[in-house]
Amino acid sequence: MSRSIAVGIVGATGLVGETFIQLLEKSEYNFTELRLFASEKSKGRSINFRDQSFACQVLENGCFKGLDVVFFSSGDDISKEWAPKAVEDGAIAIDNSAAYRMNPTTPLVVPEINFHHIASATTPQIIANPNCSTIQLVMALEALKEFGIEEVRVASYQSVSGAGKEGIEDLVNQSQQVLRGENLQPGKTFILPIAFDCQPKIGSFNDEGFCSEEIKIMQETKKILDLPGLKISAFTVRVPTMNAHGEACWVTLNRDVDRATIEKALQACDFISYLPHNSEKSFHSYREVQGETNAFVSRLRKDPGFENTWMMWVVADNLQRGAAANGLLIAQRIFDKLS
Numbered sequence: 001m002s003r004s005i006a007v008g009i010v011g012a013t014g015l016v017g018e019t020f021i022q023l024l025e026k027s028e029y030n031f032t033e034l035r036l037f038a039s040e041k042s043k044g045r046s047i048n049f050r051d052q053s054f055a056c057q058v059l060e061n062g063c064f065k066g067l068d069v070v071f072f073s074s075g076d077d078i079s080k081e082w083a084p085k086a087v088e089d090g091a092i093a094i095d096n097s098a099a100y101r102m103n104p105t106t107p108l109v110v111p112e113i114n115f116h117h118i119a120s121a122t123t124p125q126i127i128a129n130p131n132c133s134t135i136q137l138v139m140a141l142e143a144l145k146e147f148g149i150e151e152v153r154v155a156s157y158q159s160v161s162g163a164g165k166e167g168i169e170d171l172v173n174q175s176q177q178v179l180r181g182e183n184l185q186p187g188k189t190f191i192l193p194i195a196f197d198c199q200p201k202i203g204s205f206n207d208e209g210f211c212s213e214e215i216k217i218m219q220e221t222k223k224i225l226d227l228p229g230l231k232i233s234a235f236t237v238r239v240p241t242m243n244a245h246g247e248a249c250w251v252t253l254n255r256d257v258d259r260a261t262i263e264k265a266l267q268a269c270d271f272i273s274y275l276p277h278n279s280e281k282s283f284h285s286y287r288e289v290q291g292e293t294n295a296f297v298s299r300l301r302k303d304p305g306f307e308n309t310w311m312m313w314v315v316a317d318n319l320q321r322g323a324a325a326n327g328l329l330i331a332q333r334i335f336d337k338l339s
C-alpha cells in the first residue's frame with residue numbers, strides 16, 4: 001500500500017530551498033507533512049504549498065522527529081551541526097552543502113550515475129548532493145567513461161545565483177548603479193563588484209592559490225565516477241550572469257575514438273541533451289537551460305593539439321540540476337522505496 005511522505009526543508013527561504021519547494025509542489029507525491037526551516041529572521045514567515053500555508057520554523061532539538069527525508073540547503077555550518085540530528089531523529093538527510101561530500105562513509109550521489117553508492121536507501125543517513133559545477137561535469141563524463149577517461153581539464157563560467165540570494169542582489173544592485181552612472185558600491189557577496197565584470201575566484205583560496213570551488217570539482221569528480229587516479233584540473237570563474245553554469249572541457253581518452261561513436265554515446269544518455277555541430281547556432285546558452293534537469297552538451301570537437309582529446313561546452317541550471325533537482329531525484333528513488 002502506498003503511503004504519504006513527511007518532508008523537511010532546511011533553508012526553505014533560500015534560492016535552493018525555494019527551488020525544492022517548487023519541485024516538490026509539482027511532483028507526483030503526497031506529503032503528510034512539510035516542515036520548513038530557516039533562520040530566526042524568517043521565523044513565522046508563511047510559504048504557500050499546494051494551496052496550504054506553512055510557517056517557517058527555526059531549528060531546535062527534536063525538530064526532525066517524524067520526518068522521512070530532510071533536504072539541507074543552509075550552508076556547511078548548519079549541515080555539520082544539524083544533519084546528524086536529523087539522522088538521530090530517524091530521517092534521511094539529503095545535504096546540499098559541502099560539509100559531508102568528501103567524508104569517505106558518506107555517499108556523494110548523482111542518481112543516474114552512482115545511486116548504487118547508497119548501501120541501503122531507506123536507512124536514516126546523510127546523503128551528499130555534489131557541488132553544482134561538479135554535477136554537470138560528471139554527467140558529461142559519465143557518457144564518455146566507457147572510452148577510458150585519462151585526463152580532464154575544465155574552465156567554468158559560473159552565474160551569481162551559485163552564491164545564493166545575496167549574489168543575485170549584488171548583481172542586480174550593482175548593474176543598476178552602472179546603468180545610472182553611479183559609483184559602484186561594494187556588495188555583500190563578492191570581493192569586487194560583479195556587474196559587467198568577471199572574477200576568477202569562487203569560494204576561498206588555499207595556500208597554493210586554488211579556490212575552494214576548484215578543489216571541490218577535482219575531488220568530487222573522482223569520488224562520483226569511481227576514478228581515484230583521474231588527472232583533473234579545474235579553473236573556476238564567476239561571471240555576471242543570473243543563473244546557470246557553463247564549462248569548457250577538455251577530455252583526454254586513453255584511445256582513439258571517432259566522432260560518430262562519441263556522439264552516439266552522448267545521444268544515448270537520457271540525462272544529456274546533445275546538440276551536434278550543424279549550424280551557426282550549434283551551442284546552448286544559459287537562457288535555454290533555465291528550469292531544465294539535463295546537462296546540455298555542445299561544441300564537441302577533437303583538439304588538434306593533444307592526442308585523443310575532445311573539447312566540449314557543458315551547460316546546466318545550477319539551482320535545478322546543480323542542486324534541488326539532483327536532490328529530489330535522489331529522494332524520488334527513496335520515496336519509491338518508502339511508498
Ligand SMILES: NC(=O)c1ccc[n+]([C@@H]2O[C@H](COP(=O)([O-])OP(=O)(O)OC[C@H]3O[C@@H](n4cnc5c(N)ncnc54)[C@H](OP(=O)(O)O)[C@@H]3O)[C@@H](O)[C@H]2O)c1
Nearest residue numbers: 011013014015016038039042073074075097162164165323
Ligand atoms: N545556489 C546554488 O546554485 C547552489 C548549488 C549547489 C549547492 N548549493 C548549496 O546550497 C546551500 C544553500 O544555498 P542557497 O544558494 O540557497 O543560499 P541562500 O539563498 O543564501 O539561502 C540560505 C538559506 O539558509 C537559511 N539559513 C541561514 N541561517 C540559518 C539558520 N541558522 N538556520 C536555518 N536556516 C538558515 C536562510 O534562511 P533566512 O532566509 O532566514 O536567512 C536561507 O533559507 C549552500 O550550502 C550552498 O553551497 C547552492
